[in-house]
Each structure stands twice: as structure tokens, then as C-alpha cells.
Amino acid sequence: MIRRGWDAIARWRDARMGEEGDLWHRALVDPTFLRVVGPVRGRRILDLGCGNGYLTRRWARAGARSVVGVDASRASIALARGREKARPSGARFLRCDSTRLTGIPDGSVDLVASNMALMDLEDAAGSIREVARVLSPTGRFVFSICHPCFDLDDRSMWVVERQLYREQVWRKVSNYREERSVEVPWKISESDWGYTLTYHRTLATWVRYLRAAGLVVVRMEEPAPLPEVVRKSPQGRFLLEIPLHLVVEAVPLRLAGAARATGPQLRARGSRTSGRTSRAAARRSGSRGRMRGTGSARRGPTTGS
Ligand SMILES: C[S@@+](CC[C@H](N)C(=O)[O-])C[C@H]1O[C@@H](n2cnc3c(N)ncnc32)[C@H](O)[C@@H]1O
Incomplete structure (x- = not known):
């Protein structure tokens, strides 16, 4: 059914x-x-x-x-x-x-x-x-x-090629656009x-x-x-x-703009450093911003594996 x-x-x-x-x-x-x-x-x-x-x-x-x-x-x-x-x-x-x-x-x-x-x-x-x-x-x-x-669901697939001593895996994709x-x-x-x-x-x-x-x-x-x-x-x-x-x-966007203006803050955030580092960066930048230091998926062929 x-x-x-x-x-x-x-x-x-x-x-x-x-x-x-x-x-x-x-x-x-x-x-x-x-x-x-x-x-x-x-x-x-x-x-x-x-x-x-x-x-x-x-x-x-x-x-x-x-x-x-x-x-x-x-x-x-x-x-x-x-x-x-x-x-x-x-x-x-x-x-x-x-x-x-x-x-x-x-x-x-x-x-x-x-x-x-x-x-x-x-x-x-x-x-x-x-x-x-x-x-x-x-x-x-x-x-x-x-x-x-x-x-891309039915427009992507694995291709596995075997040579004597090695296996090569490719992902073929078509019609991406x-x-x-x-x-x-x-x-x-x-x-x-x-x-x-x-x-x-x-x-x-x-x-x-x-x-x-x-x-x-x-x-x-x-x-x-x-x-x-x-x-x-x-x-x-x-x-x-x-x-x-x-x-x-x-x-x-506004927040990202603020972070760019205070570089260290963004770097601290991007690298997911510890909350302490993030807070230190925020203090250095003099901004409170957002850096508070707080810190069947799909999809195999239908069986999800
Ligand atoms: C692949 S499931 C993911 C469910 C859950 N997040 C998980 O990881 O198990 C996709 C979910 O999106 C929901 N969904 C589809 N269209 C929706 C819509 N227009 N508004 C709200 N939910 C929707 C479906 O009902 C389904 O529960």
C-alpha cells in the first residue's frame, strides 16, 4: 500500500x-x-x-x-x-x-x-x-x-570503483541547478x-x-x-x-554587522572558543553584543541508512 x-x-x-x-x-x-x-x-x-x-x-x-x-x-x-x-x-x-x-x-x-x-x-x-x-x-x-x-535525491548517487589495492568513492551529481x-x-x-x-x-x-x-x-x-x-x-x-x-x-544581519565592527568578538565566536575567551574578547572590544559566552536524518535509500 x-x-x-x-x-x-x-x-x-x-x-x-x-x-x-x-x-x-x-x-x-x-x-x-x-x-x-x-x-x-x-x-x-x-x-x-x-x-x-x-x-x-x-x-x-x-x-x-x-x-x-x-x-x-x-x-x-x-x-x-x-x-x-x-x-x-x-x-x-x-x-x-x-x-x-x-x-x-x-x-x-x-x-x-x-x-x-x-x-x-x-x-x-x-x-x-x-x-x-x-x-x-x-x-x-x-x-x-x-x-x-x-x-539531490534521485539525481545523486555513489560510484565506487575498485582497483586491486584501493577503492575510490565518487559522488555523482546531475542537474544541480x-x-x-x-x-x-x-x-x-x-x-x-x-x-x-x-x-x-x-x-x-x-x-x-x-x-x-x-x-x-x-x-x-x-x-x-x-x-x-x-x-x-x-x-x-x-x-x-x-x-x-x-x-x-x-x-x-545587524548583529553580524556589529560583530564585524568588533573583530575579536567575531573571531572568538567563529572559533567557538570557550565562554571565558568569548567574554574576554567582548570585554576587549568594549561590546556586550551577543557574545555572552553562554554558552532519519535522511536519507539513505529509503531505509535511512
Ligand atoms: C524529516 S522530518 C524532521 C523532523 C524532526 N526535526 C527530526 O529531525 O526528526 C521533516 C518535518 O517537517 C515537517 N514539515 C513539513 N512541511 C512543514 C511545514 N510547512 N510547516 C511545518 N512543518 C513542516 C514534517 O511534518 C516533518 O515532521
């Missing part, structure tokens, strides 16, 4: 993600994503496209001041609320579209975090505008997506397939969307697999050479 949309695969996804994430989340994307997110204590966080909300709840437990998970899928939000009820963390869950975050006031969020959801949003530009609206002037937007240069949506198949049981839509955009388009919303990129990371992925996933060792995911941090 074929099912379509996020609601149709929500239960299967929830069972797979649990409270820790599946293999690709837990041991590939999340370690880098969470490192870029950084400490969350005292922060007001919005988890955009939260799915079953396992990270939303983790941030609530880690001492965030408030955490709201939003998702357009009614079934996913129901499952997230069910988990929250069974083991309360303080997280809240709202069903709404990413382009209209109703109930989230302007400038009320310190961190919008979105793990592996943005490439699945039909109106990514509108969603990023909405992110910029809810972000506080010193807020940050951290998101992970399928790598726009290396993971063509932005389009494609259906992603998920094998949800022996006889059932679920399909969801995903949208390829070029790297330049992502940066353009951010700039149009008044946000600029200050950091990019390309997650590398932990040994568990290399051991367990058929693609694991290829991922050591070529990344399939991208983690991006963007901040309001």
Missing part, C-alpha cells in the same frame, strides 16, 4: 526516532547539529519542523527557559504531545505551518533550531522570513539540511511505502533566502559519521569522505 505525506508516516517515524533519534540522527547529524546549537540553558527555543519532538524535549530537560516544537503534521504533534504527557519535560507543541507561526510573538525567540526539516518545506523562503520575524535581535537560527551539493520537488520513498513495512515531498535548492538559493530575510550565515559544518554509522550503514564509510548533510548557523 502507498501512503502520502508526513501524517501518513508519523507513527512509523516516531517508533524509529524514539527519544534518541535513529542511527543517522544519533550518530551522524545530531552530534554536529547539537554542537552548533551549543548550550541551551536559559534560552527561549523554537524547534521548527520538530517531528516527534525528541530534541524539543531534550532541550527542555537541558534547562532551556522555554521550548516550543512546531510542525505542520497533526499526527506528529499528537505523538509529540503523547510523549510529553507520558514523561513531562516542559516542552510545548504547536501544530502550525512554518510560514505562519501563529502565537509566537515577534522577536520572542533566542534560538530557532530546525533539524533536517527545511529542505522538506514547500515555501522555504517564506518560512525563513517567519524565522527572522520571531528571532530576537540577538537570536540565532541553526538548521541542518540534506547537503544541497551532494544529496534545477530546483524542483521530488517524492522520497520510505519503506514503512514489508508491504507499505510512504512518500513525502522534498525540495532541492542550490546552496546559493539558501544563502539568498537567508539574506532576503535579513539573516547572514556565520557558520557551516558538514557532519561526519561516528564509528557506529561507519560500522552499521552501508554508506557509512563513504560519508567519511563526502558529506550528505549541512549544518548552518545564521544571525540577524
